[in-house]
Amino acid sequence: MQGFFQGISFRLAKVGILIALLVGSVMSAIQIYIDYQVQTTEINRQISKITAVSTPPAVRAVHTLDAKLAAEVATGLMRYDFITSVTIKNELGTELAQLSRETPASNTKWLTRQISNEVLRHSAPLYMPTGGENGYITFDVNMDAAYGQFYQSSAVVIAFGLIRSSLLVFFLFIAFYYLLTKPLIQIALQVKQINPGSPGEQRLSRPAGIHDDELTQLVASTNQLLDAVDLALAKRRAVEVVLRKSEEHVRQIIDSxxxxxxxxxxxxxxxxxxxxxxxxxxxxxxxxxxxxxxxxxxxxxxxxxxxxxxxxxxxxxxxxxxxxxxxxxxxxxxxxxxxxxxxxxxxxxxxxxxxxxxxxxxxxRTQAQMEHMAYHDALTDLPNRSYLVERLEEEVRKANHGQYYGALLFIDLDQFKYINDSLGHPAGDGVLKHVAQRLTAVTKENDLVVRLGGDEFVVVLTNLGDELPTSILRAEDIGERLRRYISEPHFYNDLQLHVTCSVGIVMYPEEDAGVHELLRYADTAMYQVKEQGRDAIQFFNKYMADKARNVLVMEGDLHKALEQHRFSLYYQPRVDVTTSQIVGAEALLRWEHPDRGMISPAEFIPILETSGLIVEVGRWVLEDSIRQVKIWQEQGIWKDDMRLGVNISPRQFRSSEFVNDVTKILQEVGINPSLIEMEITEGIVIHNLEETVATMSSLCELGINFALDDFGTGYSSISYLKQLPVAILKVDQSFVRDITFDRNDRVLVETISAMGNMLGLDVVAEGVETCDQLHLVREYNCKYYQGYLCSPPVNADAFAELLTTKDITWGCGANKRDEK
Missing domain, CATH: 3.30.450.20 (PAS domain)
Structure with missing residues (x-):
């Protein structure tokens, strides 16, 4: 049971006391204030009355200078308890009467000082009946004594208020206790006895004497709450069972x-x-x-x-x-x-x-394997190009910082394609693995061996020394050892395979040369080896760089020439060696550079081939040549038995659209196909004989003739001549040039001509420039010739003039035409 002083009744009584005291104090304060105002008014009224009563006798006393009368007036004023002194003076300031007494002790002086002055002095002038001031009367008022009655009445008011408030609080306390506190204590005891684990087993009962009020509602609401809590606990127990099972399941899941x-x-x-x-x-x-x-x-x-x-x-x-x-x-x-x-x-x-x-x-591990695969070749497990670029950049930086030299070796296997073509790719893969092993065996641990792809390898030699000559010698020695080691026999199954390689070498660090420039320089040096016969090593030099740079510049210029129509066609007559009459011509491509002038075909034709432009340029050459023949035919200067030879490049010939393009051009121009002769080289034939024969046969069905150009400079296989549908065999000018004093050339020309005649082919000798050369090719039964003896290549207008000249008997000796 809680203490009495913590009970609601005590706290309510305490609040009641405070409220009663507050209300009583406010009411008493109002009453006291009203009494104060009344008392103040009364004091002022009495002072005014006293002043009015005492003034006449005081005037007589001053006027007559009657001190006795003045003393009587002063004595009369002193009868008032609140007056402590009186003074009467004439106009000259002479005292006629003066009385005073001590101020009595009082417990209310402190309060008087709060609301007024303790002593107030009143002074009134004394006027003569005839006018004019005759003196004045002064008296002091003790305000503490003047407010004495007010203080007594205020004490009564305050005491009465306290008694009234106390009685009110007492009766309120009794009422609160029996009406509220006691029932609440009974309810609290019942609540305390409730079992928290089973709140539904016990209910609260309404205390005696309680009717349908708030306490009754409290009891009813508490019983409802107990029912709800009991139901909630039952649900909670069910939920706890479910949660426990769920927790076990979650635990099983987490453990799994x-x-x-x-x-x-x-x-x-x-x-x-x-x-x-x-x-x-x-x-x-x-x-x-x-x-x-x-x-x-x-x-x-x-x-x-x-x-x-x-x-x-x-x-x-x-x-x-x-x-x-x-x-x-x-x-x-x-x-x-x-x-x-x-x-x-x-x-x-x-x-x-x-x-x-x-x-x-x-x-x-998988990522490491994938990273290894990303930077290594799948066949040889050597690093690939991506790894090379990163590693070479690092090595160049080290070489620059450490001031030493290294070397980059670009290695390409010679004629490796023949191994794949003849023995299949497994044999080629085996050779590539052997080459990779040999390269790794010769190089040092810090060196780098890379397979770029196909049959191309790169070897990076690091730290060859801080002297360039010494470093070059070491690089040359290692490159030669690699070349020899690769050239040793490779064994595949029971076969002994021989492979050589071409090696291009560039030293680094190279001024203003990054990784890609170094690779390009080494590749250029390697191709220099290829051009010089393969199976050797070659250091890169500035001449190669200039040559490579010139190729790039010329390739760009060729693109512009094609776009700006700067190409033109020249025509070199073909002459009958017997009659010296023009029987046709060969269309030759020419290019006049805007800055360099006329450029030799030997310089720009290979670049057209390597860049792929030769296909588009070749189509233009073919179309423009056919259209020119049509023009000459319409002019009546091109006979039906004449033929115009057009050179066809290997890439153009192998194009899948080549036959369709030729057919389309012939149909658009509307010309007899037999007037056209396509000149192909042996390089076209050797790549795919069956496909070549099929393409030529399709064009021959249209009526086009074929000539085998530059015969004797390639493979010159008679088997090709048997299978190819060619009508003309052209002897290369390299054999004709020295025919007059080189016996071997004479034998070759005679043999080629005899072979062609026996196969039923017309033989054309190229490059005839002198009468002696003409006599020999005529002696060897060459049917036609081309060369400066007749005419150099000329443009279309100049060639038309040749065709329209009546006396056109070109030749030497008895057949030589008269000079004009």
Whole structure:
């Protein structure tokens, strides 16, 4: 039972006292203030009355200078208790009467000082009946005595108010106790006896004497609340059962996860752990509760204190963190890579760090393997171009910083395609693997061997010395050893294969040369070896760079020439060696550069071939040639038995649209195809004989003739001549040039001509410039010839003039025309 002084009745009585005191005090204060105003008015009225009564006798006393009368007036005034002194003076200031007395002691002087002055002096002038001031009367008023009656009445008011308030509080206390406090105490005792575990077993009863009021509603509401709480507890118990089962299921799920799940507090103690984590640490989940992370330090590569600090930071900041690669060590000493998430989590009444770790060991291995594959060749396992670029950049920087020299070797296998074509790609792959092994065996550990692709390899020799001549000699020595070692026999199954290589070498660091420039320089040097016969080494020099740069510039100019129509066609007559009559011509491509003038075809035709422009340019040559023949035919100067030879490049000939393009041009121009003769080289034939024969046959069906150009400079296989539908055999000018004094050339020309005649082919000798050469080719039964003896290549207008000249008997000796 609670103490009396903590009861509601006491607190209500206390509040009542305060309210009663406050109300009584306010009312008393109002009453006292009113009394104060009345008393003040009364005092002022009495003073005015006293002044009015005492003034006449005082005037007579002053006028007559009657001191006795003045003393009587003063004595009369002193009869008032609140007057303490009286003084009467004439106009000259002479006292006629003066009386005073001591101010009596009083307990209310402090209060008088608060509301007024303790002594107030009143002075009144004394006027003569005839006018004019005759003196004055002065008296002092003791305000404490004047307010004495007011103070007494105020004390009565205050005392009465206190008694009234006390009685009111007492009766209120009795009423509050019996009407409220006592019933509440009974209800509180009943509530205290309720069993919290089973609130529905007991109900509150209404106290005696209580009717349908708020306490009755309180009892009813409390009983309803008890029923609701009892129902809620029943539901809660059911929910707890479900949650317990759910928690068991969640626990089973967490234990079944292939990741490690654990929770640690800020001090590094485990709150819980799943089965996967416990198995790795060779313990049980229950045993890990409360254990410290340092207990498992043998499994960590990281300092446990760093992990504790990270957990504390996550808990404090409430911000998740990740450890991308966390190292753990198994019981067998094997390293495991884990990707760990550390997250803040509310766990009952504290925040802990939830730690989830995924094993990425296999992923790391896979990534390492993929990275290796990205930077290495799948066949030879050598580094590839991507790795070369990164490593070579690093080596060039080191060489610049360390002031030493290195070398880049560009290696290309010679005629490697024949191994693939004849023995298949497995044999070629085997050779490439052998080459890779041999390159690795010869080079040092710090050197780099790279396969660029196909049959191309690059070797980077590092730190050959700080003297350029010495470094060049060392690079040359290593390059020669690599060349010889690669040239040794390669064994595939029971076959012994021989492969040579061409090696281009460039030294680094090279002024203003980056990685790609070094590769290009070495590649240029390697191709120089190819041009010079293969199976050798060649150092890059500035001449090669200038040549390569000129090729790039010329390639750009050729693109512009095609766009700006700067190409033109010249025509060189073909002459009958017997009649010296023009029987046709060969269309020759010419290019006049805007700055350099006329450029030799030997300079720009190979660039057209390598750049691929030859297909588009060749189509233009073919179309423009056919249109020119049509013009000459319409002019009547091109006979039906004449033929115009048009050179066809290998790339143009092998184009899948070549036959369709020729057919379309012939149809658009409307010309007899037999007037056109296509000149092909032996290089077209050897790449794919069957496809070549098929293309030529399709065009021959249209009526087009074919000539085999530059015969004798290539393979000159008679088997080709048997299968190819050619009508003309052209002897290359390199054989005709020295025919007059070189016996071997004479034999070759005679043999080629005889072979062509026996096969039923017309033989044309190219490059005839002298009468002696003409006599010999006529003697060897060449049917036609071309050369400066007849005419150099000329433009279309000049050739038309040749065709329209009546006396056109070109020749030597008896057939020589007269000079004009």
């Amino acid at each position: 996860l292939p990741v490690w799940v654990g929770a640690r507090n800020k001090d590094g103690h485990y709150i819980f752990a799943n089965q996967a984590l416990a198995d790795f640490l060779h313990t049980k989940p229950d045993a890990m509760r409360g254990s410290h992370i340092s207990d498992f330090a043998e499994f960590f590569v990281t300092d446990p204190q760093q992990i504790i600090d990270l957990d504390a930071e996550v808990i404090k900041s409430r911000i998740s963190a990740q450890i991308w690669e966390e190292k753990w060590i198994t019981n067998d000493g094997e390293e495991r890579d884990m990707h760990t998430h550390v997250m803040p989590m509310e766990f009952y009444d504290e925040v802990v760090s939830l730690v989830v770790s995924s094993d990425i060991t296999e992923l790391k």
